[in-house]
Amino acid sequence: MGFKINSIRNDFPVLSTKVNGKQLVYLDNGATTHKPMQVIDRISNYYMTENSNVHRASYNLSHIATDLFENSRKFIANFINAASYREIIFTKGTTESVNLVASGFSDIITEGDEIIITVMEHHSNFVPWQQLCKKNKATLRFLSVLKDGTIDLSELLAMINSKTKLISITHISNVLGTINPVKKISEIAHNNGVPVFVDGAQAIAHANVDVSEIDCDFYCFSGHKAYGPMGIGVLYGKEEWLNRLSPYQYGGEMISSVNFKSTTFNELPYKFEAGTPNVAGALGLERSLRYIQDIGLDNIFKYEDDLLQYATKKFENIKGVMIIGNAKSKIPVISLNIEGLHPYDIGILLDQMGIAIRTGNHCAQPLMEALELPGTLRVSMALYNTKEEIDLFADALMKAIDMLT
Amino acid sequence: MTIKEKSEAIVEEFAIFDDWMDKYAHLIELGKELPIIDEKYKDESHLISGCQSRVWLHADYVNDNVVYTADSDAVITKGIISLLIRVMSDANPSEIYSSDFTFIDDIGLSTHLSPTRANGLVSMVKQMKLYAKALYLRAEK
The missing domain is CATH 3.90.1150.10 (Aspartate Aminotransferase, domain 1)
Incomplete structure (x- = not known):
């Protein structure tokens, strides 16, 4: 087409x-972007003919909803070229995705550690790290923005040291439109043993998002900026990293078993999906990504x-x-x-x-x-x-x- | 003139314009004419929080009346301030404190402002009333 x-x-x-x-x-x-009829119809159809809670019941309608929801996850994994569906966590959006990882990193970041972000970050990829650093007595460092709206990789090279525990950067600036060299940044970070988080809110509808090629450790985006519904987003994380992080919220599908003394958590990706998920949102997001794929x-x-x-x-x-x-x-x-x-x-x-x-x-x-x-x-x-x-x-x-x- | 009379005069003044662009053009002219606040009051302590553009407000107590001066870095905001000053300035504090400033709604301005901007307007009126109350209490002592 x-x-x-x-x-x-x-x-x-x-x-x-x-x-x-x-x-x-x-x-x-x-x-936010507007929604095509295809996405609006997808959400309506779900509520009209397929609505049921997922992963729980033994009846047919619930199986259908569960399959649809998990197929959306697989579609998205494929769309951003993740290694597995287990690396795709459904969230409310980019902001929740950043907060989820920042919460997990509160066990990893200790006094004197450093996190690097850039001056061009949206508050959503700024404040969670600022608060984490404040709480754990770590230092937040800022990569500056040059006159033309780009960053200087040599400044990044000079900034990374043995105390650097994470680099978090926006794929694309929401103010300047700059596409940052996230693949190159991942390479520099990994050469120094530092993981990389990429905020893809502005990228998902306007640039190629291939997490395997970028080789970032985390990537996130919102559905509503890519012609999909509000209230749904994605956190991608490499399995080894997601396994290291503690759950963000507790209850619902993220639990494997509970007794009076303790709880064991479910495996990935469910470990990070507490409560009933936004099934209609996930299906709507899948439909919006298919829409842009079809064009x-x-x-x-x-x-x-x-x-x-x-x-x-x-x-x-x-x-x-x-x-x-x-x-x-x-x-x-x-x-x-x-x-x-x-x-x-x-x-x-x-x-x-x-x-x-x-x-x-x-x-x-x-x-x-x-x-x-x-x-x-x-x-x-x-x-x-x-x-x-x-x-x-x-x-x-x-x-x-x-x-x- | 009372605050009520001054408010009604402003509503009439704006009713002349049918088109909203003309109402804004009028507001811009008023903004450009607004007497500027004394530079020494353009500091952090005179800034009103909750506005999208920066607004500085100062109040003096002259002959039992409150006299306001203000400025903003946005001209439409200055136009709105100039309306508020025309209505509220040179009035006595108790009248200021007990008046509803619905003339902004009556012009139709608030529905033409986004919610954050309308909130800025509410902050401005609130701050002007607070100044009136503070000056009055200080004078009472």
Whole structure:
């Protein structure tokens, strides 16, 4: 199947919504993407014909639900090229995945140890490590971001030492769009015996995610940023690492046996899945990944890169506009700073004109501090956006700038 | 004029504009005209928390009335502040403290602001009322 933009747009009911009487132009895909009918139908069908609790009952409907749920896990394992389904843990999303691993590492990190992250991390891949370090008297170290929005691997090399216990880095910056060299980082880390955690929230729908090739020890993402449902996400971990970590929560399927004195925990992946899982979410996520697979990842990346180049050129030519983040390797995310104007003012006027973008610090306050900006306007595109929408945004932006100056 | 009368005048002033873009254009003009706060008050202690843009607020007690000055790094915010100042400034503290500032709702502004921005507005009104109360109590002593 080739890339047919009109038929793709028809799959997403929200795109025909009107805002303030104007056609919605949705350019906040970094926050969440919309859902195609295929995903919405998959969730409805589950609740209409297949709903049952998984892994427990002996009746047929429960077997069906269990099989569907476990097949989703296998599909996802295959989609990101994990070695086994046992390495795929269903979570609520990226944030819970980071917290799960940070909680497990609280047994490993001791006083004086160091964890390395970058200045460009989203709060979700920042605060869990900051709190862990605070609790265990360890040190959190920050890899800086260069002017163009990239990191310098030689700084990483200089920072790693015998006290380094973990490197956690975002695959792609949610503010700058930079694709970080995570494969190279894993290689450097492993040469020094350090494990690597990769936050893939922005990557799963816009870049190749192959955990075996990256060779990271952990990888995570959310369903809702990849055309899937909210409230479902994935933590991938190498088996040897997941086996080393203690459970994150207790109760439900994660238990193997319980007596009055003690409990033995279930094996992977169930050890980390306490309580009734989000079965409909898992099936919806599988369906959304199949959706992008059917269109063809390479077709999507090519289309999105074309949008990125078009938008970059267009924005560069607007007076007073500066693009923050000019890495060579980027997904279609563009952060803008408008000379002399506050992003808040622009955002509010764009909203009046039916344009949905994000303004502010994008849950990356340390990065804003490093860049010395009060915030940015962020245009984040997805496979259903068009050049016409970029034009509408650019016209609205020029109108807003005109009103404010 | 009482706070109530000043509020009603603002609602009428905004009713002239049918289109929301025009209402915003008016707000931007008001923001640009807002008398700037004395530089020495633009510090951490005068910042209002809960706003997306930075807002500094200062209050003085002059002839039994509260006089506010304020500034923000965002011009639409300044426009909103200028409305609040027009209504609340130069009024006596008990009137400020007992008034509901629903004129923002009556203009329709709050439904046009995102929830975080509407919360910022609530923080601003709350802080202005607190200043009035504090100044009044200090004067009583």
